[in-house]
Amino acid sequence: xxxxxxxxxxxxxxxxxxxxxxxxxxxxxxGLKVIVKEDHRAPVVVQQIWYRAGSMDEQAGVTGIAHVLExxxxxxxxxxxxxEFSNRIAAAGGRxxxxxxxxxxxxxxxxxxxxxxxxxxxxxxxxxxxxxxADEFTREVNVVKEERRMRTDDEPHALMYEKMMATVFQExxxxxxxxxxxxxxxxxxVSDARAWYDRWYAPNNAILVIAGDVNAKEVFALAxxxxxxxxxxTQPPRREFTEPPQIGAKRLWVKAPAxxxxxxxxxxxxxxxxxxxxxxxxxxxxxxxxLDGNGSARLNKHLVREQQIAADxxxxxxxxxxxxxLFTLEATPSKGKTVEEVEAALRREIALLVKEGISDEELxxxxxxxxxxxVYKLDSVFYQAMQIGQLETxxxxxxxIPVMLEKLGEVxxxxxxxxxxxxxxxxxxxxxxxxxxxxxxxxxxxxGGMPHAR
Amino acid sequence: MPANNMLVRSIGVLALCCAAxxxxxxxxxxxxxxxxxxxxLFVEDHDLPMLDVAVNLPAGSSFDAAGKSGVxxxxxxxxxxxxxxxxxxxxxxxxxDIGAQFGGGFDPDRASLSLRTLSSAAERGKALDIMxxxxxxxxxxxxxxxxxxxxxxxALKEAETKPDSIADKxxxxxxxxxxxxxxxxxxxxxxxxxITVQDLTDFxxxxxxxxxxxxxxxxxVTRTEAEAIAQQLxxxxxxxxxxxxxxxxxxxxxxxxxxxxxxxxxxxxxVGAPGISRNDPDYFPLYVGNHIFGGGGFTSRLMNxxxxxxxxxxxxxxxxxxxxxPGAFQIGLQTKKEQADEALQLVxxxxxxxxxxxxxxxxxxxxxxxxxxxxxxxxDGNRKILxxxxxxxxxxxxxxxxxxxxxxxxxxxxxxxxxxxxxHIDPGAMATVIVGAPAEAAK
Numbered sequence: 001x002x003x004x005x006x007x008x009x010x011x012x013x014x015x016x017x018x019x020x021x022x023x024x025x026x027x028x029x030x031g032l033k034v035i036v037k038e039d040h041r042a043p044v045v046v047q048q049i050w051y052r053a054g055s056m057d058e059q060a061g062v063t064g065i066a067h068v069l070e071x072x073x074x075x076x077x078x079x080x081x082x083x084e085f086s087n088r089i090a091a092a093g094g095r096x097x098x099x100x101x102x103x104x105x106x107x108x109x110x111x112x113x114x115x116x117x118x119x120x121x122x123x124x125x126x127x128x129x130x131x132x133x134a135d136e137f138t139r140e141v142n143v144v145k146e147e148r149r150m151r152t153d154d155e156p157h158a159l160m161y162e163k164m165m166a167t168v169f170q171e172x173x174x175x176x177x178x179x180x181x182x183x184x185x186x187x188x189x190v191s192d193a194r195a196w197y198d199r200w201y202a203p204n205n206a207i208l209v210i211a212g213d214v215n216a217k218e219v220f221a222l223a224x225x226x227x228x229x230x231x232x233x234t235q236p237p238r239r240e241f242t243e244p245p246q247i248g249a250k251r252l253w254v255k256a257p258a259x260x261x262x263x264x265x266x267x268x269x270x271x272x273x274x275x276x277x278x279x280x281x282x283x284x285x286x287x288x289x290x291l292d293g294n295g296s297a298r299l300n301k302h303l304v305r306e307q308q309i310a311a312d313x314x315x316x317x318x319x320x321x322x323x324x325x326l327f328t329l330e331a332t333p334s335k336g337k338t339v340e341e342v343e344a345a346l347r348r349e350i351a352l353l354v355k356e357g358i359s360d361e362e363l364x365x366x367x368x369x370x371x372x373x374x375v376y377k378l379d380s381v382f383y384q385a386m387q388i389g390q391l392e393t394x395x396x397x398x399x400x401i402p403v404m405l406e407k408l409g410e411v412x413x414x415x416x417x418x419x420x421x422x423x424x425x426x427x428x429x430x431x432x433x434x435x436x437x438x439x440x441x442x443x444x445x446x447x448g449g450m451p452h453a454r
Numbered sequence: 455m456p457a458n459n460m461l462v463r464s465i466g467v468l469a470l471c472c473a474a475x476x477x478x479x480x481x482x483x484x485x486x487x488x489x490x491x492x493x494x495l496f497v498e499d500h501d502l503p504m505l506d507v508a509v510n511l512p513a514g515s516s517f518d519a520a521g522k523s524g525v526x527x528x529x530x531x532x533x534x535x536x537x538x539x540x541x542x543x544x545x546x547x548x549x550x551d552i553g554a555q556f557g558g559g560f561d562p563d564r565a566s567l568s569l570r571t572l573s574s575a576a577e578r579g580k581a582l583d584i585m586x587x588x589x590x591x592x593x594x595x596x597x598x599x600x601x602x603x604x605x606x607x608x609a610l611k612e613a614e615t616k617p618d619s620i621a622d623k624x625x626x627x628x629x630x631x632x633x634x635x636x637x638x639x640x641x642x643x644x645x646x647x648x649i650t651v652q653d654l655t656d657f658x659x660x661x662x663x664x665x666x667x668x669x670x671x672x673x674x675v676t677r678t679e680a681e682a683i684a685q686q687l688x689x690x691x692x693x694x695x696x697x698x699x700x701x702x703x704x705x706x707x708x709x710x711x712x713x714x715x716x717x718x719x720x721x722x723x724x725v726g727a728p729g730i731s732r733n734d735p736d737y738f739p740l741y742v743g744n745h746i747f748g749g750g751g752f753t754s755r756l757m758n759x760x761x762x763x764x765x766x767x768x769x770x771x772x773x774x775x776x777x778x779x780p781g782a783f784q785i786g787l788q789t790k791k792e793q794a795d796e797a798l799q800l801v802x803x804x805x806x807x808x809x810x811x812x813x814x815x816x817x818x819x820x821x822x823x824x825x826x827x828x829x830x831x832x833x834d835g836n837r838k839i840l841x842x843x844x845x846x847x848x849x850x851x852x853x854x855x856x857x858x859x860x861x862x863x864x865x866x867x868x869x870x871x872x873x874x875x876x877x878h879i880d881p882g883a884m885a886t887v888i889v890g891a892p893a894e895a896a897k
Contacts (some may be wrong), residue, residue, distance in 0.1 A: 041501050041834070042830060042833065042834035042835075043830050044830050044831055044834045067461050070461075083758070083762060086751075086752035086753055087753055087820070090752070090753045090820065090823070090824040091820055091823045091824060092823070092827055093823065093824055093825075093828040093829070093831075094827070095751070095828060095831060096752075099461060100461050101461075110831050111827075111831075112827060112828075112830050112831075138765075139763070139764070139765035140765065141765075142765030143761055143767070143768055144768075146765075146767050146768040146788065146789060146790065147768035149718075149719045149788070149790060150720060150768055150769065153718075153719050154617065154718040154890075178461050179461055257716075257717050257718075258615050259608070259611040259612040259615045260608060260611070260612050293550070294546060294547075294549070294550035295534075295542075295545075295546025295547075295549070295550065296543050296546035296547040296550055297550075301543060305542065305543070305601070308604075311604070311605045311608045312605075332608070334604060334605070334608065335604050335607070364551070365547070365550045365551050368552060369550060371553060372553025372554070372571075372572055372577075373553070375503060375504055375572060376504060376555075376570060378502050379502060379504070379836050379837055380835055381835075436615075439615055439716060439717055440715070440717050
């Protein structure tokens with residue numbers, strides 16, 4: 001058994017005395033990596049199991065299968081009948097759920113600390129004993145289709161986002177929605193679920209994160225007991241996808257029933273790959289904070305409060321992912337303003353950034369928020385476990401957390417200006433516009449001024 | 455982004471029944487009246503170097519006068535958009551510089567402003583100074599009011615295109631008629647257009663009074679410090695006669711069904727009636743009973759029959775929303791239009807059966823195990839405890855509420871649930887709203 005313990009103090013700055021935020025790590029013989037974060041404030045524990053398999057690992061024609069399988073994981077094993085997983089967790093006073101993203105699929109339970117063995121037993125069981133019946137599968141795909149209708153088809157902003165991703169990316173699987181295209185959902189078979197499960201659900205493709213009022217050594221022993229006997233599986237090599245550089249701006253319009261137009265500008269941006277050496281992703285993180293990190297951040301201050309061109313604005317960037325990253329700006333025009341005016345206003349903000357950079361006060365302000373956020377996150381054991389699980393599944397490792405904080409602290413104002421200049425360029429840009437359509441029977445409205453001919 | 459980048463197996467069931475209980479150690483709640491007249495609830499906890507504070511006022515949307523809907527919401531919204539000596543930018547910049555955050559809540563009963571800050575003296579002091587000013591010396595500047603009205607109106611018009619918002623609005627109207635609880639919390643376009651600075655200052659003077667304020671404090675300060683904080687935040691609130699109470703809610707309604715057309719692919723269905731107030735003696739039997747019927751997530755009857763067995767819907771739930779006066783009992787689901795009527799009939803039949811027969815002993819046992827067993831999860835963070843302090847103080851619940859909770863759940867019987875449901879819920883007198891109704895049936 002390969003055993004080693006890591007102990008990481010999360011903040012070196014001595015900002016708070018409770019910095020004994022210890023993280024312990026141990027890998028079972030079958031390849032399951034177990035990570036424990038002790039937090040003794042309340043007698044509760046969270047178990048999260050993360051599989052390195054998300055929608056980006058799907059093949060063409062079976063989009064949505066990662067997420068459908070996530071649903072099927074509650075539909076019974078050889079010894080635990082359908083629905084019983086949830087019943088037993090509920091009877092133990094637990095709360096549970098699961099989630100699927102582009103990059104991973106994860107399952108979790110929150111319970112009283114005394115119930116951890118039960119949760120482990122059930123989670124370990126469905127890691128290798130899932131029963132997939134055609135009948136259950138058909139019904140559950142119907143549930144997922146309803147989910148798709150609710151979240152995407154009838155949600156104009158989500159619909160626009162889906163179509164935007166399919167435009168931004170041409171080769172990388174991020175172009176497919178996590179929930180899957182409706183035509184694929186119609187065509188999925190239980191054999192697709194079986195193939196997905198057999199391919200990815202194995203201890204050596206998973207990370208177990210346990211956080212809460214537990215003792216790391218005891219957790220490792222429990223993990224060995226419940227997960228240890230599950231055989232490792234040969235993992236065929238993973239197909240690595242890339243997205244070639246964008247060679248010119250793209251633009252799309254989406255028509256959907258809504259009142260207000262909406263604009264999203266998505267720029268291709270770098271992803272964090274070498275946390276100790278990279279600097280651009282950190283500078284882009286700070287840039288997102290300067291634009292939209294607080295009430296007095298630039299976009300809100302300039303576009304909503306001063307110029308009153310936009311009713312709402314936003315900026316976002318996620319450097320932590322398996323695939324390519326985007327830096328996005330978005331805005332809803334205020335009454336009487338057009339998407340063209342709002343786009344021009346966003347472009348003026350970019351030009352100003354590139355020309356004059358940001359002030360030291362702005363930089364200091366964003367860093368103060370980062371530091372405070374590190375303290376606030378200690379109020380949520382669940383969130384801390386999430387952060388660990390995400391960094392582990394995308395391959396950076398939880399040890400990256402303090403490195404990232406340190407590197408964020410080192411970003412200079414000039415670096416922020418440089419990344420704005422390098423990445424917020426038209427050749428890397430996709431512009432998506434929601435063109436609102438009247439509901440049938442409701443007269444069209446004049447707000448927005450979106451040109452309909454195009 | 456309107457991020458669709460993570461799908462969750464189930465959206466959180468609206469467990470609005472702020473049931474709390476801990477058979478285990480519950481936080482020690484200290485309680486006093488500040489010199490200002492405000493009630494204070496405080497839990498001292500030095501584990502983390504941070505402080506959470508909330509000030510709650512009886513200034514929710516139900517206090518909007520007829521024809522003035524939206525005033526309460528805008529008054530709350532504009533608190534931190536300009537105060538004596540502080541521009542809106544001074545306020546947001548001042549908070550951001552120290553990493554402090556404002557939060558807040560607004561519903562038919564209650565307007566609240568909350569603060570999260572580091573507890574170190576410099577940060578805490580600055581954050582509380584800003585909060586004190588915002589709460590006690592708001593200016594409601596004319597130019598900012600014009601801007602925010604335009605934003606609110608835009609959001610209201612957008613909401614009028616969304617099937618869930620359309621359904622909520624029609625549902626509240628069907629349940630509450632002319633009662634203030636029927637009013638949309640953010641108001642109506644026509645009345646928001648007419649709101650003046652005077653409306654906001656008048657509302658503020660009447661409804662943001664120290665005597666009605668409930669201050670919740672959780673975290674890294676001492677009792678002496680907490681006393682000073684409570685007084686600092688409420689000593690300068692307006693004083694005067696208490697605002698008039700609300701009219702009674704007529705809990706018996708007649709059955710109704712509205713079908714509203716919408717181009718969405720799904721029908722959004724709501725079924726319900728006025729339910730119970732926060733202090734109703736039947737609170738626990740109804741809370742536990744509803745957990746079994748549609749509040750308990752994946753193990754509830756609705757989830758089992760509608761989603762798991764038939765695949766009709768992704769989300770299906772029921773809840774009681776207990777307010778000062780009887781809030782809604784509501785069942786909700788979304789399903790594709792072609793099967794909407796089938797799903798609706800199923801839900802109606804299930805409700806009638808549950809009211810007639812109640813749960814089984816086995817279901818009751820499972821519900822108790824879950825509610826009691828999960829009690830520690832309700833209190834595993836400072837923010838959660840802060841929210842309980844606010845609810846206990848605002849709704850005048852006993853200070854032993856958390857200590858009593860598990861015992862009260864444990865005492866509930868099948869007969870009590872059946873009896874309470876029969877008295878409060880008449881399946882033959884429910885309001886039904888279907889937005890995006892099946893084409894042939896839509897009016």
